[in-house]
Amino acid sequence: MKEKKLEDNIFLGRVTGRDVTEIVFRSRKSQDVFLGEMLVGLDENSGRRFLMRVINIQHGAEARESGWAPRTAGAFMDGDAHDREYTIYDEERRLYHQVICAPLGYLDGVGDNVRFKSPKTIPAHFSKVRHANSDDYQFLEQYLGDIKVGSLRSGERVISEVPIGVDSEYVCQHMGVFATTGMGKSNLMKRLAGSVLEHGYVGLLVLDPHGEYIDGGKADFKGLIHHPRAENLRVYATRDVECNASDVRISTSEIRVRDMQNLWPFTEPQIEFLNAVLSRRREEWLDYIWDTNVHEMFEDFNQQFFEGSIGVVKRRAAVIANSGFVVRDPRISMTEMVISQLHEGEVVLVDLSGASEKEELLISSVLARAVFERNAHLFRDKEAFAGIPPCLIALEEAQRVFSRAWGGIFQQIAREGRKFKTGLCAISQQPKLIDTEVISQFNTLVVMGLADRLDRERLTSSARQDISKLDYEIQTLMTGEGLITGPNTPFALPLKVDLYENYLASLGKRENKVKNVDESFF
Amino acid sequence: MLRGLSSHEIENVISQIIAVEEPEEGELAERGVINVRGDISPESFQFFELVDKDFHMMAVDGGSATLLNAGSFVVASVRVGQAIFKGAEFQRESSRNPELHVFHISLGSLRKAYSIFYEKTVRGSPPDSPMGLEEAVGRIRTLLEWSRVEAMLADGLAPGSVLVFDGALWAGITGIEDMLRRIVKDAAKKGIILCGISKRSMLTHSGAPLIPKVQMLGEDFHPKRAWFLPLQIGTAYSEKQFGKVFVAKLHPYSGHVFRTDLALPDGVEETEALGKLAALSNDPTYVGYPYPLARVHNDVAFSHSEAEELRHLLRMRALEEGMDQKSWHLTFQEFHDVLDINR
CATH class of the missing domain: 3.40.50.300 (P-loop containing nucleotide triphosphate hydrolases)
Incomplete structure (x- = not known):
């Protein structure tokens, strides 16, 4: 598929592996790649564009021996200590970044027939990788949400379009x-x-x-x-x-027993008392507790509840009553x-x-x-x-x-x-x-x-x-x-x-x- | 203890390694086994200054691989390449692609196959023939390397450049003396420093291998310094030896020293040539070895997968041409592989 010549089409590297859960590509050492960047692997055989997101970046070196990098670092350190300069020749060829990406899916088709599909296959060997560009993001239009809060981001880059x-x-x-x-x-x-x-x-x-x-x-x-x-x-x-x-302003009639229970811990007898008041006084349950003293309530409920329990409920109701935001008149709510x-x-x-x-x-x-x-x-x-x-x-x-x-x-x-x-x-x-x-x-x-x-x-x-x-x-x-x-x-x-x-x-x-x-x- | 091992034989080998035995000159010297004369004292070692990197260095090397071996013949591949650096920078544009050859060579057609490459590189008929298939492949590789050196000189290098190759300025193949003379003369005329770096040398001193001996003495006398030691090869070999021969340690912290052959243009001292070599010998992976030579070595060496690819290509073509799979298999089967896999 012919790609548009955009700045974003600068190739970052080539795919080297791995599977449908992870795509790895080699990029140039001098090429900036950032965690979270949205990239595209171009499968030139199928024309598919594989969208992927950078999840890790590792150092890579064309060196067969294990331990090459620490040994080379040792040589540099030795050079530092003895004022002796070492040079890594052919850096771009010998050193690289191995970029690990999470596949997001792939774009199949051309023009208006582009469809986004979940990542059920992988790009071809050595597929070129580049930054995702506005063409690649076009399919996202339907998914972007209408209550805008910002812009799409690719790593540290903000895609303001x-x-x-x-x-x-x-x-x-x-x-x-x-x-x-x-x-x-x-x-x-x-x-x-x-x-x-x-x-x-x-x-x-x-x-x-x-x-x-x-x-x-x-x-x-x-x-x-x-x-x-x-x-x-x-x-x-x-x-x-x-x-x-x-x-x-809220009114007392809008407050439920459960609201009080969420504000304070109550014992079982206290909850039973609250429910009993609710059962008898309905929406006026809180007004009733405000307006009635503990002993009267004790008598009203035929001494079924301890005055101590009623007292706790009364005190807590008073906290609400003393709030300037709670009123009795529901019309003021x-x-x-x-x-x-x-x-x-x-x-x-x-x-x-x-x-x-x-x-x-x-x-x-x-x-x-x-x-x-x-x-x-x-x-x-x-x-x-x-x-x-x-x-x-x-x-x-x-x-x-x-x-x-x-x-x-x-x-x-x-x-x-x-x-x-x-x-x-x-x-x-x-x-x-x-x-x-x-x-x-x-x-x-x-x-x-x-x-x-x-x-x-x-x-x-x-x-x-x-x-x-x-x-x-x-x-x-x-x-x-x-x-x-x-x-x-x-x-x-x-x-x-x-x-x-x-x-x-x-x-x-x-x-x-x-x-x-x-x-x-x- | 390894079963069947004779301790007597081990002792014998060790005594031969340690023994100081002057080699007989003559035929051995013809093949480069030369006993270097003179004492090696602290004063024998000399020093050089690093030269600024603002010069070109060209490196030439070759690699070879036996792709198929049928016993009476082999199919071999030789690749010769070059790398051009300006200072530390590889010059992609001016560095040509490597030259790759695949050829069939049999005991019966050995001279003929060798002659093709000799004619192509040295020109004329070879005065002798290789003794076996392996030697033939080695000679072809050397001829192609020299040919590439000559071609590079013809490309018009800037005066003061260094042309470095893997090996010695030694006519190890009968008949190439004129070619080497021509190369040395051409380099001198163009102001090019011609330099051979040998990873292994047959030179001896008092019967012992020369290079490790010089290295040990150099490290004792002048630790943590770069140095070089001029060698006295003698004039008896002037028909084969072109240029001066040294042992050089090109980096103070190098663990390796090399036989270094120099053919210098007029007005250029060996200290300048060695200073230039040393200037590009500070890659931390190849400390003390000119990086361009390391680069071209890696470029031309055959990896396992490349050799496999070439084998596959040959096989496919053979099958297309009518050879059946079984014949191919039986011709090139290698029972060593079976043995090795199941070892």
Whole structure:
């Protein structure tokens, strides 16, 4: 097959082996090859282009004797010690790199009939190897996702012509964003939210416990309010923020016994008491505990529960009661507005940085459940259900609610949300703490730099594509680099996330228009 | 203890290795076994300075392989190549492809086959014939090497260049004296340093192999230095020996020294020639050996797979021409292979 003459067609080397699980080629010593680079082995007999990714690079030398390299190094060291210069003649001929690649698949056919096929065969002996070029990437168009977050990456090279993102069609099959601190999780989420602000493919609920998303959190950083399409952004905040924002409010009727159980450990008698109150007072169970003193409750329930047990429940309920974010009047709750905004395909940012951890988890649970249950309810009405976009709930420090010990709404959404257009975006730096069963529900994974082997192993066992050979690459990912695997990706796609500030600059400046939620609400 | 081994024979061999016995001159000397005269003292050794690498060095070497052996005849292959370096850089454009020959040679047609190559290289009829098949292949290889040296000189090398080849400036084959004289004269005229490097030498000193003896003395007298020792070959061999003969250690940390034959143009001292050789003898793999010569040696040597490829080619052609598989097999079967595989 005639190849286009592009700069990327410079040949890097020739295939020397090995099998369908690993392709090895020899490259010039002077030729830069980097881990994670996407290369093409050209089988000139069949015309197939074998896509492969560099997973290891080794030194090679045309020397028959074993131990040649250490001996030669010894000679150099001896020369160093005695001010005597040694020269490796014919370096390019005698020294080389042996590059080991994971086959990704091959492109068969010509022109519009190019088809990508999984790696079930190998390139011919001594096939030429070159960098993948725009022609090779063309087939990826259908797999790149519509919620753009960055560009395809080949090793250290960013292929800016090939934007890459998350597929809105699959967000309800849940996604996970995993990275060690500082590797760019928040930037990725801002970039993702930016795409939603631009195009509104989904309703995105961002639960932000750190206050990073509104204005970027730091002087040089930008936030969602700086986005030119900030008119599609709705902000709820637990603190004073420099934009139009509504107060965070949930009502007591939206809080479930299970929510309390997730916040504190309860004994069996205490749980029995809570269930007894729920059974008798239904949605007013929490109001009842607030309004009634311990002795009255003791009597109301015919002294079936110890006053000590009731006292513990009462004290804990008081913690919730004392929260400024919980109100009795369900009409003041934010949940209805949040749901309708999500159904409009907007980005709803809930800044929870002014709340305690317990409040944050409580509010997150209430909102997530409200969205899930509303969507589940709409499911019965086919027409109404068809009219709502997929809703994605982004949750930071997700390991807290996805551990085996935690029960409740998030696990339920992980199991059932797909059916009801409700997806989770779990953001975590410690995927190893997330329950295996839950993580297996995340069909799209964005894996960024992860130093901990256990974290990587947890993801490797759950990813839709085999990323076991990419372990070293994941270790060496730089800030903003990552891999995306998903139901619609042909292989783990290497990604360079746009720096949010650069992305904003590329959009150009437009007027900042965050709608005042309160105005529309009241 | 190895079964059947006679300790008497071992003792006998060792005493012969150790014995210092002056060789008889005459026929042996004709074949290059020459006893070098003179004492070797610390002062006998001389030194040279490294020369800047800004010069060309051309290297010529040959390799041979027996592809098929039917007992009464062999099919052999000879490859002769060259490598040109400017300083440390290989000059791909000016280095020609190696010359590859495959030929049939039998005891009955030995002279005829040899004559073809002699005529092609030296011109005229050979005054003698090789004694056996192996010697014939060796002679053909040597003739082709000299022919390549001559061709390189004709290519027009820059004055001050070094043309180095594997072997000595010694007419080891009867009848090639004129060819060597011509080569030496041509090199001198063009200002080319002609240099032979011998990995093995038949020179002796007081009956002992000369090269290891000089190496031992050199390392004792002048450790960790590069040096050279001029040899007194005598004038009795002037018809066969062209140029001066030395033993040279081309790198201070080399574990090898070599017989080095030099034919120098007017105005060029041996120290300059050796300094140039030494300048390209610092590859850590081939310390003390000019790298261009190592390179061309590797280029022309037949690997096992190359010999197999040539055998396969010959077999396919023979079958195409009507020879049947069984005849081929029976003609060239090698029972040693069976023995070796099952040893």
